[in-house]
Amino acid sequence: MSSGQPEPRRGRRPGGAGSRGQILAAARRLFAEHGFEGTSLRRVAREAHVDPAMIHHFFAGKDELFALSVELPADPSTVLAGLDRRDPSERAEALVRAVLGLWESPAQHSLLAFLRGTIGSKAKTAILGEIASQRILPRIMAGVAGTPEEVALRGNLVAAQLVGAVLMRYVIRLEPLASAGREDVVRLIAPTIQRYLAGDLPEPS
Amino acid sequence: MSSGQPEPRRGRRPGGAGSRGQILAAARRLFAEHGFEGTSLRRVAREAHVDPAMIHHFFAGKDELFALSVELPADPSTVLAGLDRRDPSERAEALVRAVLGLWESPAQHSLLAFLRGTIGSKAKTAILGEIASQRILPRIMAGVAGTPEEVALRGNLVAAQLVGAVLMRYVIRLEPLASAGREDVVRLIAPTIQRYLAGDLPEPS
DNA sequence: GATTTAATTCATCAGTTGATGAATTGTTCG
DNA sequence: CGAACAATTCATCAACTGATGAATTAAATC
Missing domain, CATH: 1.10.10.60 (Homeodomain-like)
Structure with a gap:
C-alpha cells in the first residue's frame, strides 16, 4: 500500500x-x-x-x-435561416417551431445561462435589449409591411409572446405547458404571433 | 477648528x-x-x-x-380584486389594466427585484412557479369553463402573454412598446389574453 | 535527443462577503 | 430620578472571492 x-x-x-x-x-x-x-x-x-x-x-x-x-448557442442567422423567404402571412408557425426547437436542443443550458445572467442585472439587461432589437427582430420582421414605427411595435409584441412562452415552458416550467407536445404549443401560440406579425391591430389613440 | x-x-x-x-x-x-x-x-x-x-x-x-x-408588493387579492366577479368573456381587459397599473405604481421596484432575484437562480425560480400557479392564476382563472387540465393550460398561456409583455415593457424596455400609452397596450394584448382565457383553442393531438 | 511550447499544480495575495459580540448612548417607563 | 430597553457604532471573524506568478511536467517540434 x-x-x-x-x-x-x-x-x-x-x-x-x-x-x-x-x-x-x-x-x-x-x-x-x-x-x-x-x-x-x-x-x-x-x-x-x-x-x-x-x-x-x-x-x-x-x-x-x-x-x-x-x-455560441444563439446564432440567429442559423436558427432563423430561411424565415425571411416565407411570406409574412404564414411565417408564424415556422418561427415558433424554430424557437421551440432551439430550446429543446443541447443549446438549452447556454440559453438558460444567458437569460439568467442577463435578466439578473440592470446593466446586462441592456445587452439583451440590444441583441433582440438589432440582431434577432430584424430577421423576424423582414419584409413586413407598415411604417418602421409600426413594424417595430409588431416586433416587440412578437418578442413578448415568444419570450413569455419560453419563460413559462422552459424556465419556470409551469404545468401543463411544460409537458405539452411541441406541435401542440405551436398550434396554441402561432395564431397570436401571426396576428402580431401581420394581422389587424387597433390604431393607437 | x-x-x-x-x-x-x-x-x-x-x-x-x-x-x-x-x-x-x-x-x-x-x-x-x-x-x-x-x-x-x-x-x-x-x-x-x-x-x-x-x-x-x-x-x-x-x-x-x-x-x-x-x-409586500404583490398581494394578489388586492390587485386582482373584483376580477372574479366579471364574466370570463370580458375579463381580459380588466386583467391587463390591473397588471400594467401595478407595474406603473411605486411597487415597480419591488416587482423588479422579485423578478430579477427569482429568475436569477434555479432554486428561486421554483418559488416563482409556486406563487404563480397557487396564488395568482387561480384568481385569474376562477369560473372559467373546462376540465381542470384545460383550465390550467389556459392559465399558463395567459401567464405567458402577460409576463412576456411585462418583461418587454418594464424590464428590457423595448421601444416603442415601453413608451406606448397604457391603454394602447391594453388594446393590443387584451384580445390575445381573452382568447387564451375563454376563446377557441385547437385540440391537443 | 535537445528545445520549445503548452498544460497543470501550488502557494499566495488583497479584497469582499455575511455575520457576531460587545460597547455606547439615547429614549421610555415606572 | 433610576431602570429597562432599543438604536447605533466599532472591531473583528472565518470564509470565500477573483486573480497572479512561479514551479513542474508532458507533448510537440526540429
Missing part, C-alpha cells in the same frame, strides 16, 4: 484531455443554474475536475468565461 | 429615524438593479446611510431582508 489516493501528478496531462471544453461545459451548467454572480470560478473548476488556475490559463477572467459560455 | 467632519456619534438616534425603512427601501432598489447575489449588505447599508450591523439588528440575515423587501 504505497499510495491509497492516486495523488494528482503535476505537469501536462496525457492526451488532449480537453480541460478547456470541460470548463466551458461546467460553466454553462452553473451559470444556467445560479446566474452570473451566483457562480464562483472555484466551483466551476471543481465541477470540471480542474485546478482553479486553469480557468485563468484558458480565459482572461470570469467575464470572458461567461461570454464564451454563452456565445 | 475643533472638528471639520461631524463624526457620527454613537448610541440611539434622536427621533424615530426610521432606519429600518431606509434599509428596506435601499434593499428594494438594489435587489431590483443587481439581483440577489449581486447585492451586498454593505452596499445596502451604505445607500441607506446606516451601519452594516444595523441590517443584522433588524433582520435575521440577507435572506430575510430579501424576503421582506419583496413581500
Whole structure:
C-alpha cells in the first residue's frame, strides 16, 4: 500500500484531455443554474475536475468565461435561416417551431445561462435589449409591411409572446405547458404571433 | 477648528429615524438593479446611510431582508380584486389594466427585484412557479369553463402573454412598446389574453 | 535527443462577503 | 430620578472571492 489516493501528478496531462471544453461545459451548467454572480470560478473548476488556475490559463477572467459560455448557442442567422423567404402571412408557425426547437436542443443550458445572467442585472439587461432589437427582430420582421414605427411595435409584441412562452415552458416550467407536445404549443401560440406579425391591430389613440 | 467632519456619534438616534425603512427601501432598489447575489449588505447599508450591523439588528440575515423587501408588493387579492366577479368573456381587459397599473405604481421596484432575484437562480425560480400557479392564476382563472387540465393550460398561456409583455415593457424596455400609452397596450394584448382565457383553442393531438 | 511550447499544480495575495459580540448612548417607563 | 430597553457604532471573524506568478511536467517540434 504505497499510495491509497492516486495523488494528482503535476505537469501536462496525457492526451488532449480537453480541460478547456470541460470548463466551458461546467460553466454553462452553473451559470444556467445560479446566474452570473451566483457562480464562483472555484466551483466551476471543481465541477470540471480542474485546478482553479486553469480557468485563468484558458480565459482572461470570469467575464470572458461567461461570454464564451454563452456565445455560441444563439446564432440567429442559423436558427432563423430561411424565415425571411416565407411570406409574412404564414411565417408564424415556422418561427415558433424554430424557437421551440432551439430550446429543446443541447443549446438549452447556454440559453438558460444567458437569460439568467442577463435578466439578473440592470446593466446586462441592456445587452439583451440590444441583441433582440438589432440582431434577432430584424430577421423576424423582414419584409413586413407598415411604417418602421409600426413594424417595430409588431416586433416587440412578437418578442413578448415568444419570450413569455419560453419563460413559462422552459424556465419556470409551469404545468401543463411544460409537458405539452411541441406541435401542440405551436398550434396554441402561432395564431397570436401571426396576428402580431401581420394581422389587424387597433390604431393607437 | 475643533472638528471639520461631524463624526457620527454613537448610541440611539434622536427621533424615530426610521432606519429600518431606509434599509428596506435601499434593499428594494438594489435587489431590483443587481439581483440577489449581486447585492451586498454593505452596499445596502451604505445607500441607506446606516451601519452594516444595523441590517443584522433588524433582520435575521440577507435572506430575510430579501424576503421582506419583496413581500409586500404583490398581494394578489388586492390587485386582482373584483376580477372574479366579471364574466370570463370580458375579463381580459380588466386583467391587463390591473397588471400594467401595478407595474406603473411605486411597487415597480419591488416587482423588479422579485423578478430579477427569482429568475436569477434555479432554486428561486421554483418559488416563482409556486406563487404563480397557487396564488395568482387561480384568481385569474376562477369560473372559467373546462376540465381542470384545460383550465390550467389556459392559465399558463395567459401567464405567458402577460409576463412576456411585462418583461418587454418594464424590464428590457423595448421601444416603442415601453413608451406606448397604457391603454394602447391594453388594446393590443387584451384580445390575445381573452382568447387564451375563454376563446377557441385547437385540440391537443 | 535537445528545445520549445503548452498544460497543470501550488502557494499566495488583497479584497469582499455575511455575520457576531460587545460597547455606547439615547429614549421610555415606572 | 433610576431602570429597562432599543438604536447605533466599532472591531473583528472565518470564509470565500477573483486573480497572479512561479514551479513542474508532458507533448510537440526540429
